[in-house]
Each structure stands twice: as C-alpha cells, then as structure tokens.
Amino acid sequence: MEFQEVLKRRRSIRTYKPDAVPAEAIEKIKTAVRLAPTACNLQPFKVFFVTNQELKDKICKIYKASWLSAAPAIAVVAGNYAECWKRLEGDPIADVDCAIVMEHITLTAADCGLGTCWICAFPRAEMDAAFGLKSPWKTVAITPVGYAERQPQERPCKSAEELFEVIS
Numbered sequence: 650m651e652f653q654e655v656l657k658r659r660r661s662i663r664t665y666k667p668d669a670v671p672a673e674a675i676e677k678i679k680t681a682v683r684l685a686p687t688a689c690n691l692q693p694f695k696v697f698f699v700t701n702q703e704l705k706d707k708i709c710k711i712y713k714a715s716w717l718s719a720a721p722a723i724a725v726v727a728g729n730y731a732e733c734w735k736r737l738e739g740d741p742i743a744d745v746d747c748a749i750v751m752e753h754i755t756l757t758a759a760d761c762g763l764g765t766c767w768i769c770a771f772p773r774a775e776m777d778a779a780f781g782l783k784s785p786w787k788t789v790a791i792t793p794v795g796y797a798e799r800q801p802q803e804r805p806c807k808s809a810e811e812l813f814e815v816i817s
C-alpha cells in the first residue's frame with residue numbers, strides 16, 4: 650500500500666471480526682517492531698502478541714471493552730525505565746521509545762488491512778501484574794489487532810495551520 654494511504658487507513662477500530670491475524674501479518678509486525686528507532690538504539694522494550702484466550706480474558710478484565718475481547722489478538726508494549734536513555738534532566742525516554750514501537754505496529758497492521766486501537770487508559774499496575782512485569786518494566790500501551798467489522802466515521806482534524814508551521 651502507498652505510504653500516505655497507510656497513514657489514512659490507520660484509524661482507531663472499535664469493532665472486530667473473530668478471524669485470526671494471518672501468520673504473514675504477524676511476521677510483518679515483528680519486523681516492524683525490530684526496525685523501530687529508540688534513543689541511543691537501546692531498544693528498552695518488549696512486545697507481547699497475545700492470542701492466548703486465557704491471557705486475553707485477563708487483559709479484558711483490566712480494560713473492560715467488548716470490542717477488545719472481540720479482537721483475535723492483543724499487542725502489548727512494555728518499556729524498561731532503567732535501561733532506556735535518560736533526558737538531560739534525567740527523565741527516562743521509555744514512553745517515547747515505546748510509542749514509536751506502537752506506531753510501527755499500528756501502521757504495519759493498517760498496511761496488512763488490519764485494524765488496531767491504541768489503549769493507554771488501563772490501570773498500569775494491574776496490566777504489569779498480568780504479564781509478570783516488575784519495576785523497572787512497565788506496560789505503556791496495548792492494542793487489539795484484527796479485521797474491522799465496520800470502519801469508523803471521519804474524525805475532525807485541526808487545521809494544518811494550527812498544527813504545522815513552516816519557519817523559513
């Protein structure tokens with residue numbers, strides 16, 4: 650798919666068909682994850698691609714949405730806040746690294762015709778416990794991965810002038 654088309658196709662999908670994610674798409678997502686840039690190339694993250702029903706049920710008890718449980722897979726991105734690069738003021742950059750990883754996942758999924766939806770509004774400690782993550786590891790974001798049942802409506806975007814300014 651042409652890259653600009655991938656960007657347009659990626660939307661937050663909140664309706665899923667039960668059809669499994671094809672192995673070829675999982676391979677593409679795996680490659681995209683490995684290609685994600687991270688500060689100082691420290692790669693302080695781990696992605697769990699969950700198709701196991703028991704673990705999916707556990708995740709869906711933590712973030713309760715019927716559309717999440719309808720999805721055949723859930724990708725979970727966790728970051729290591731000790732092994733990541735720190736900003737000059739000392740703040741760990743793991744959130745940024747993990748956000749890039751998640752965006753590689755969502756865009757690759759869109760390229761494969763699959764839907765995703767960034768989710769961060771979950772109780773973090775509970776999600777960490779579900780994956781046996783202990784400090785300095787923390788879950789950053791999760792997303793369902795699967796075929797959309799319905800496409801979402803168009804969403805409002807701020808004007809280009811508000812969001813982007815060329816300073817020459």
Ligand SMILES: Cc1cc2nc3c(=O)[nH]c(=O)nc-3n(C[C@H](O)[C@H](O)[C@H](O)COP(=O)(O)O)c2cc1C
Nearest residue numbers: 659660661662663766767768769770771790801804
């Ligand atoms: C960092 C981040 C966190 C988000 N967390 C959630 C969430 O917890 N639950 C949810 O339903 N959508 C969540 N979203 C999806 C946004 O609501 C969505 O991206 C936004 O409304 C724009 O719509 P679009 O993705 O279809 O372009 C999140 C998106 C981002 C980028």
